[in-house]
Amino acid sequence: MTTWHHLRPIQAFALLLGGVLLLGGVVGAGAGEAPAPRRVGEVRLRVAEIFSPAELADARGLMLASRRLINAVHIGTREAVLRRELLFAAGEPYDERRVHETERNLRALGFLTNVAVVTVDTLPDGDLVLEVRAQETWSLTTAASYAHSPVKDRWSAELSDQNFLGYGVELIASLGEDEDRSFRRLSYQNRRVFGSPYQCRFDYTDLSDGRTRNVVFARPYLAEESPWALQAGAWDRTFTPRFYLSPAGPAGGGGEGSLYASLPLRERGLQVWAGRRVHRGPGRIWRLGLGLWSDDNRFAVPG
Numbered sequence: 001m002t003t004w005h006h007l008r009p010i011q012a013f014a015l016l017l018g019g020v021l022l023l024g025g026v027v028g029a030g031a032g033e034a035p036a037p038r039r040v041g042e043v044r045l046r047v048a049e050i051f052s053p054a055e056l057a058d059a060r061g062l063m064l065a066s067r068r069l070i071n072a073v074h075i076g077t078r079e080a081v082l083r084r085e086l087l088f089a090a091g092e093p094y095d096e097r098r099v100h101e102t103e104r105n106l107r108a109l110g111f112l113t114n115v116a117v118v119t120v121d122t123l124p125d126g127d128l129v130l131e132v133r134a135q136e137t138w139s140l141t142t143a144a145s146y147a148h149s150p151v152k153d154r155w156s157a158e159l160s161d162q163n164f165l166g167y168g169v170e171l172i173a174s175l176g177e178d179e180d181r182s183f184r185r186l187s188y189q190n191r192r193v194f195g196s197p198y199q200c201r202f203d204y205t206d207l208s209d210g211r212t213r214n215v216v217f218a219r220p221y222l223a224e225e226s227p228w229a230l231q232a233g234a235w236d237r238t239f240t241p242r243f244y245l246s247p248a249g250p251a252g253g254g255g256e257g258s259l260y261a262s263l264p265l266r267e268r269g270l271q272v273w274a275g276r277r278v279h280r281g282p283g284r285i286w287r288l289g290l291g292l293w294s295d296d297n298r299f300a301v302p303g
Contacts, residue, residue: 037093037094038093038094038126038127038128039091039092039093039094039126039127039128040088040089040090040091040092040093040094040127040128040130041090041091041122041123041125041127041128041129042090042123042127042129042130043083043086043088043089043090043129043130043131043132044120044129044130044131044132045079045082045083045131045132046131046132046133046134047076047077047082047112047133047134047135047136048114048133048134048135048136049071049074049076049135049136050067050070050071050074050135050136050137050138051067051068051070051071052135055067056068056071070138074136074138075163075165075166076136076166077111077112077136077163077166077168078166078167078168080195081166081167081168081192082106082132082134084192084195085102085105085106085109085192086102086132087099087101087102087105087222087223088102088130094128097224098223098225099117099130101222101223101224102117102132103115103116103117105222105223106132106134109162109163109168109191110139110162111136111137111139111162111163111168112134112135112136112137113134113135113137114133114134114135115132115133115134116132116133116134117130117131117132117133118130118131118133119131139161139162139163140159140160140161141159141160141161141162142157142158142159142160143156143157143158143160144156144157144158145157145176149179151179152177152178152179153177154176154177154178154179155176155177156174156175156176156177157174157175157176158172158173158174159172159173159174160172160173160174168190168191168192169188169189169190169191170187170188170189170190171186171187171188172185172186172187172188173185173186173187180209180241180242181207181208181209181239181240182207182208183205183206183207183208184205184206185203185204185205185206186203186204186205187201187202187203187204188201188202188203189201189202197219197220197222198217198218198219199216199217199218199219199220200215200216200217200218201214201215201216202214202215203215207238207239209239209240209264210237210238210239210240210264211237211238211239212235212236212237212238212239213235213236213237214233214234214235215233215234215235216231216232216233217231217232217233218230218231218232219231221275221277221287224280224285226277227276227277228274228275228276228277229274229275229276229287229289230273230274230275231271231272231273231274232270232271232272232273233270233271234268234269234270234271235267235268235269236266236267236268237266237267237268238264238265238266238267239264239265240262240263240264240265241262241263241265242260242261242262243260243261243262243263244259244260245259245260245261263299263300264299264300265297265298265299265300266297266298266300267295267296267297268295268296268297269293269294269295269296270292270293270294270295271291271292271293271294272291272292273289273290273291273292274289274290274291275287275288275289275290276288276289
């Protein structure tokens, strides 16, 4: 048997070097094996009604009846409306940043509250089960106003729904009258056209002295990872504004009609804007945008 002190110097050095390399290889192999990233195994949705069971239990009499009625007549948000706002899906790596962005997108809809995305379980293969939690709110609103004036009474009424029939689209209908004109307005906005990341908005207003038409198409930044955004809009407005004058001026001949002059006006315009993410670093994102604006305003001067 050969002991350590009987080895020649060259043999001892070779033996020591071999042991170091062997140990380093084992340690290096273990250090190079990074833990496998957690993955999303399942995504569940749990949307509570406007008034939760706890809120119903606290109510009595007429209050309880009204809360139950509101829950019964309210149309809940469609599942597809919620899932199209999710920035993660089953089978993808779990990304906490995307989870927080999803929560922000759901809150931005305007008709959900108490939004949270939580991990509720783990599947046998280690994948995570995420649950998207939210609570409905009453999305139908009304507004009315009236003001008495010596010249002409002013009034308006509006009915709007941010979540029409649970499809996540906004509808607005309004009408009214003031000293200058009467109006009737319809507006439609869809945040996800056919489930895509594109948005659209249409506005039409019928005026007693003209009309207004607006249309907007956009693709906003939906997440920090969104590489680009785009928006385009156009408008066409025809009306007759009043230009108030002094009663002592050339138009002053007594009476209300002498206080202003009316000239038909048409306003048309086009706006295009585009943006792109140019850099993403720790804690900040750099985006570059460029926009173009063109408008054409013309008076119809009497001949």
